[in-house]
Amino acid sequence: MLEQLKNERTEMENELKKLIIKDSLTGLYNKAFFIEQLDRFIQKSDREKDRFGLLFIDFNKFKEINDTLGHHTGDRVIFEAARRLESAVSENCLLARYGGDEFVMLVCDVHSRAELYNIAKEILQSFDSACYIDGHEFYLSASIGIALYPFDGRDSDNLIKNADIAMYKAKEDKDEEYNIRFFTSEMEKEVQERFMIETQLRKALENQELSLCFQPIVEISKNKLEGAEALLRWKNVKLGFVPPEKFISIAEETGLIHSIGKYVLENVCNFIKSMERKGLPLIPVAVNISAKQLENRNFAETVKSIIEYYQIDTRYLEFEITESVSAGNMKRIKENIEKIKDLGIKLSMDDFGTGYSSFAMLLNLQIDKLKIDKMFIDNIGKMREEKIIRTILSMAKELGLKVVAEGIETEKQLKFLKDVSCDYGQGYLFNRPMDINMFEEYLKIRCYSKGKSPDNFSGSVC
Structure with missing residues (x-):
């Protein structure tokens, strides 16, 4: 025992x-x-x-x-x-x-x-x-x-x-x-930088470090101002100017993109309403929207409430998405897009042609406009890239879509795009992004020039 x-x-x-x-x-x-x-x-x-x-x-x-x-x-x-x-x-x-x-x-x-x-x-x-x-x-x-x-x-x-x-x-x-x-030691530096960016980004809204700039979009055939894209900028006391490509992905991963996205939309709507009150010509302003925002079940309702609060005409508000949305919850994304379209907001596909899913998304989402990526514009003069641009324009015409060429910087690029009947252009050749005060001055000059986009307009760029 x-x-x-x-x-x-x-x-x-x-x-x-x-x-x-x-x-x-x-x-x-x-x-x-x-x-x-x-x-x-x-x-x-x-x-x-x-x-x-x-x-x-x-x-x-x-x-x-x-x-x-x-x-x-x-x-x-x-x-x-x-x-x-x-x-x-x-x-x-x-x-x-x-x-x-x-x-x-x-x-x-x-x-x-x-x-x-x-x-x-x-x-x-x-x-x-x-x-x-x-x-x-x-x-x-x-x-x-x-x-x-x-x-x-x-x-x-x-x-x-x-x-x-x-x-x-x-x-x-x-x-x-x-x-x-x-x-590698470079990896550790990246992690430390990312940690610093995330820490400071959490305080950016509270400290009023975020701001908007506007870059004109021009009708190529008439050199006429057609619209603008709102671009987010961040200047931090410790980090200085932080490029969007460094902090947007972190905002998406941490969920901060929802509050930041709301800030951008509120400020764009406030700007549109302000221009209306001042009697300045109204133009469509495009806002970049991430897949994470479109996956939020309350996103369309948030957009609707902001529009109603500022009482803006949705003809002057556009959303830009990239093909990255194809990797998200497509059921939720499509539901939100349908509600957004019901509000009268137009939808652009940004960076078109850079990924395998861009064409598939034209079938799945209600796209109104394509933006040809700067990568193709930079290579105008090369036969292959020019053929791709012509193909995109031909397809867009068949589908009833308008096309914007991004990143136009030279007269040679502009001439080619004019010859192939590209609808709109955006880039440094027309104007760099401007802060909100300078863009308002730009609109005033445009008002007095009967809609023409001011040549060589020099202002506070950002």
């Missing part, structure tokens, strides 16, 4: 030890045990001047599985992922579940970066075949970031952090065959 109790106690102690070091879902080592072993290995490697690699593995779009099929199925997918990772691990590796759909792997006895890359590639290849769970067929894919000791960190915190940074950069490599990236 006593012997039996001893055996049972030993079994219980062994089970408790497993619980302390093992992940309950996958049976792999857990985060705490992995970090403990990593710290020990760093001490050993420091003494013996060894190198080793740390792989940070994250599964792509796993959240969609949880959201669509529930956490029970998600857990089973994680379990299957762990089994496949185990099958790809060699004896000189320590594998652990870090949390959620994240895994970490310590690779000992590393002789080259190529060796680490091949290990990472074998891991990704282990997910080439489908897995079947609860009657569903899945194809899993992952992104892997790699940090190398001692070059990318001399302690566990920095090694894991830097491998994690590299993993997120790997996720961005959509054109690569394998989503694998080694950490």
